[in-house]
Amino acid sequence: MSTRARTRHHPGTDIALVAAFAALVAACALLPAIKVAGPVPITLQTFAVLLSGAVLGSRRGFLAVLLYVVAGAAGLPIFSGGAGGPAVLAGPTAGYLVGFPLAAGLCGAIVERLPRRSLVSSVAVFCAGLLSSAVCIHTLGMAGLVLRADMSWATAFDIDKVFWIGDVLKNVAMALVATAVHRAFPDMLGREVLAPLAQPEGTPAA
Template identity: 70%
Template sequence: MKSNDSARRSTDLALVAGFAALVAVCAVLPSINLTGPVPITLQTFGVLLCGAVLGARRGFLAVLLYLVVGAAGLPVFAGGAAGLSEFTKPSMGYLIGFPLGAALCGLVVERLPRRTIQSSVPAILLAGLAGTLLNHVLGMAGLVLRIDGLSWSGAFNIDKVFWIGDVLKAVAMALVATAVHRAFPDLLDRRAPVEARESSLTA
């Protein structure tokens, strides 16, 4: 039993580290800078994939590890930025919202039946959109806090330019996550009541 627990912890650590690295790669790929203080990157794709593939707990930890590494000074934020100063910029709300968005996406996915996770792209997409919405709300809150005189209406005008791209990234995430779960059906960290009921029925 102890060896199984140890093996599971080692697997969890490897997955958390691997997906944190994936988010970093998505962040440092060339970004698109439109008018406004926040660049468009593939970060949200990586963030949502963490939650959809790893589940709420490990997805949250993977994205949190990414933020910790960036805050410690490694250039893994958008545009190769790094350091604690990134959490004082107008984009701070989006950074803070990343692990929470991953957790929410993972929480929704965990509660889906196994067959749905492996076959229903729309179901995974809805989970991704839930995480995206949370991230955007926190992102707008950061804009309001860090830009003097900016109203919520003004923050929405800045934020809305990201929605089409983020929806497309959520679609891509859903396609990839569904394929991953078909290939690795036991990868998701499922601790939801649905899974408990399935286990009791087969016991």
């Protein structure tokens, strides 16, 4: 007989991973952005945000990206273009920033529930990332444009749709990196695994 047990991680390791992925998101945000129509630039943040969830899982992925957003709101110049401070969260890109940790959490929750064989399939992880980006980042991003930039939903969609091709490419890269990490570190997510039940001494194994 067997039961399910969850692989446990050391709290110190968890904290280090959360901090490391928060730094990765910040680094991707500070790389040169591509300016397109509208107030929202194209950056590599989405790649790092979804990678955090796909590699760390829902809880740690959410915390890593939340740490990035909180640190930026506290004044560290780690948002796109070196911006920082609470004013950014009152600007037109606020919806995208709010959507980042939620997208990481959703992507992680989906990936955690994939069959183990699917973790080495880039297609499954790609779909998890693209769905999370659409539901959280793009939806809340457009809502932020409507609320903070006084746009109609149609105008916000016209701006947001520019990012979709880039998002597909970034999710392809994210899925390739995430599956490579899971091949190298199969217990990274702390998924449930089958473990044998303890048996009384002298009882023969089934």
